[in-house]
Amino acid sequence: MSERRIAGEPASRGIAIGPLVRLADGSAEIGRRHGDPAAERAALDAAITAARTELAELAAAADELAREILEFQVEMLGDPALVAEAAEAIAGGAPAGAAWAAALAGQIVAFGEAEEEYFRARAGDLADLRDRVLGHLANGAAVVPQTLPAGAILVAHDLGPSRFLGLDWSRLGGLALEAGSRTSHLAMLARARGVPLVTGLGPLAGETGEAVLDAAHGFVILAPEPDTLARYHAQRSAAGADDDPAALARPATTRSGERVLTLLNVDDPAALEPHRLAASDGIGLVRSEFLFLGRERPPEEAVQRRAYEALLEAAAGRPVIVRTLDIGGDKPLPGVTLPQERNPFLGLRGIRLCLERPELFRPQVRALLRAAVRGNLKVMLPMVAHPDEIAEARELFAAELAGLRAAGLAAALPEIGIMVEVPAVAIRPERFAAADFFSIGSNDLIQYTLAAARDAGGRVARLALGLDPAVARLIANMVDFGRETGKEVSVCGDLASEPDAVGALLDLGVRRLSVAPAALGRIKAAIAVHG
Numbered sequence: 375m376s377e378r379r380i381a382g383e384p385a386s387r388g389i390a391i392g393p394l395v396r397l398a399d400g401s402a403e404i405g406r407r408h409g410d411p412a413a414e415r416a417a418l419d420a421a422i423t424a425a426r427t428e429l430a431e432l433a434a435a436a437d438e439l440a441r442e443i444l445e446f447q448v449e450m451l452g453d454p455a456l457v458a459e460a461a462e463a464i465a466g467g468a469p470a471g472a473a474w475a476a477a478l479a480g481q482i483v484a485f486g487e488a489e490e491e492y493f494r495a496r497a498g499d500l501a502d503l504r505d506r507v508l509g510h511l512a513n514g515a516a517v518v519p520q521t522l523p524a525g526a527i528l529v530a531h532d533l534g535p536s537r538f539l540g541l542d543w544s545r546l547g548g549l550a551l552e553a554g555s556r557t558s559h560l561a562m563l564a565r566a567r568g569v570p571l572v573t574g575l576g577p578l579a580g581e582t583g584e585a586v587l588d589a590a591h592g593f594v595i596l597a598p599e600p601d602t603l604a605r606y607h608a609q610r611s612a613a614g615a616d617d618d619p620a621a622l623a624r625p626a627t628t629r630s631g632e633r634v635l636t637l638l639n640v641d642d643p644a645a646l647e648p649h650r651l652a653a654s655d656g657i658g659l660v661r662s663e664f665l666f667l668g669r670e671r672p673p674e675e676a677v678q679r680r681a682y683e684a685l686l687e688a689a690a691g692r693p694v695i696v697r698t699l700d701i702g703g704d705k706p707l708p709g710v711t712l713p714q715e716r717n718p719f720l721g722l723r724g725i726r727l728c729l730e731r732p733e734l735f736r737p738q739v740r741a742l743l744r745a746a747v748r749g750n751l752k753v754m755l756p757m758v759a760h761p762d763e764i765a766e767a768r769e770l771f772a773a774e775l776a777g778l779r780a781a782g783l784a785a786a787l788p789e790i791g792i793m794v795e796v797p798a799v800a801i802r803p804e805r806f807a808a809a810d811f812f813s814i815g816s817n818d819l820i821q822y823t824l825a826a827a828r829d830a831g832g833r834v835a836r837l838a839l840g841l842d843p844a845v846a847r848l849i850a851n852m853v854d855f856g857r858e859t860g861k862e863v864s865v866c867g868d869l870a871s872e873p874d875a876v877g878a879l880l881d882l883g884v885r886r887l888s889v890a891p892a893a894l895g896r897i898k899a900a901i902a903v904h905g
């Protein structure tokens with residue numbers, strides 16, 4: 375059989391090479407009888423208790439994100455209305471499984487149709503919960519035990535978060551889903567754990583054998599040719615440098631001894647490993663969305679301030695660049711972003727939205743101004759497309775600073791830089807000289823330059839692979855502007871975390887890279903062989 379490539383949606387980066395193994399779908403016989411209604415009810419109660427015990431055990435060992443998901447499930451299991459609905463159906467003669475599935479069906483549909491992503495993501499959690507209880511009813515266990523070979527690429531139609539958390543990812547390769555989405559809770563968990571995940575691949579029934587999961591680009595490659603395999607093995611062993619303490623600890627210098635600054639991108643401070651931070655030159659991008667996403671209300675100013683201060687403390691004097699809230703586009707925030715936008719990537723997102731919604735932005739600004747007295751803090755504005763946006767943001771920072779000082783509170787104005795992710799900035803950077811520094815967001819810069827949505831996958835994603843000459847020209851423009859003005863120019867988009875792209879970025883004159891923490895070792899290794 376010759377090599378075949380199936381395109382899906384990249385949902386959690388990484389590469390897996392291994393046998394494709396279909397995960398038993400755990401589908402249970404919902405019509406199975408346990409006896410009279412009393413026996414059915416007893417079976418349901420026992421299954422719910424068993425499921426709740428398992429979920430509580432998983433939650434006890436979980437990090438914050440996983441715990442939040444699992445605790446919602448435990449809470450739903452204790453919902454008397456849900457159990458009462460199933461009990462009523464059982465009293466009317468329904469088998470326990472059918473009664474339970476029917477009681478959850480309405481909830482799953484209601485959550486699945488919600489306008490807000492936050493609630494839609496809950497539909498998957500409920501389906502997961504339904505299946506766990508059904509598994510116990512049918513098999514006496516949530517999941518039928520299955521032997522999974524080391525390094526396997528697991529295939530499923532979709533997968534619930536608790537099922538994902540129950541698998542031993544230290545010995546498995548990655549996950550290929552026929553359905554699913556990159557905004558699901560499962561995808562968030564996979565990203566937090568560094569498990570490669572591609573969603574939306576379509577039917578994979580009957581596919582077996584050795585495969586490659588390229589979750590950076592959203593492909594599964596079936597029956598890979600020997601040179602495809604060799605290429606991916608090479609990429610993966612470069613990634614092996616990430617866990618090698620010596621590779622991590624080396625200073626980032628090129629072969630000719632030129633120093634390159636390597637900083638980290640922080641999406642979730644809870645997942646930031648201290649030894650990686652210690653091996654870096656600081657934090658080049660804090661995606662402050664972590665404070666806002668997955669909750670019903672924006673966080674209080676004090677909560678934000680404490681989070682920024684904790685990062686400054688961890689960075690121990692090295693720079694920490696916090697990007698102000700960047701929502702909209704690929705990062706919707708329920709209740710804040712506009713669900714009806716026809717083209718959210720070109721809509722009210724990033725700094726545009728913050729300036730439009732000062733009641734959302736001001737607490738963040740105050741938290742940053744107050745945290746700035748505690749370390750080497752810099753602030754970065756996302757999605758700037760017009761110089762007025764910098765001016766307006768500066769006015770807001772100045773006004774809040776004056777207010778804090780008038781109230782006798784310690785505060786300082788940090789440097790304010792901008793992301794370079796809209797081509798308008800990179801084409802005429804001199805118009806944006808009011809920024810103190812620049813950081814190139816290649817993810818968005820590529821999508822806007824090539825008119826290729828970053829979450830499109832498939833043929834569209836292929837347009838955005840590697841370093842396109844037009845994007846290279848824009849980066850060179852920024853590097854030249856940095857040289858002329860003495861302002862820092864870094865790259866913090868995913869391109870900086872790709873060893874294959876690092877040589878080209880260094881050739882363009884880039885000397886500051888902000889990378890995914892998991893990629894630090896491989897990026898230092900790529901720098902060391904350059905020049």
Ligand code: PEP
Pocket residue numbers: 659661700795814815816817818819866867868
């Ligand atoms: C980028 O666009 O490259 C970037 C770093 O920001 P984000 O991926 O968070 O949009």
Ligand code: MG
Pocket residue numbers: 795815817818
């Ligand atoms: Mg961006």
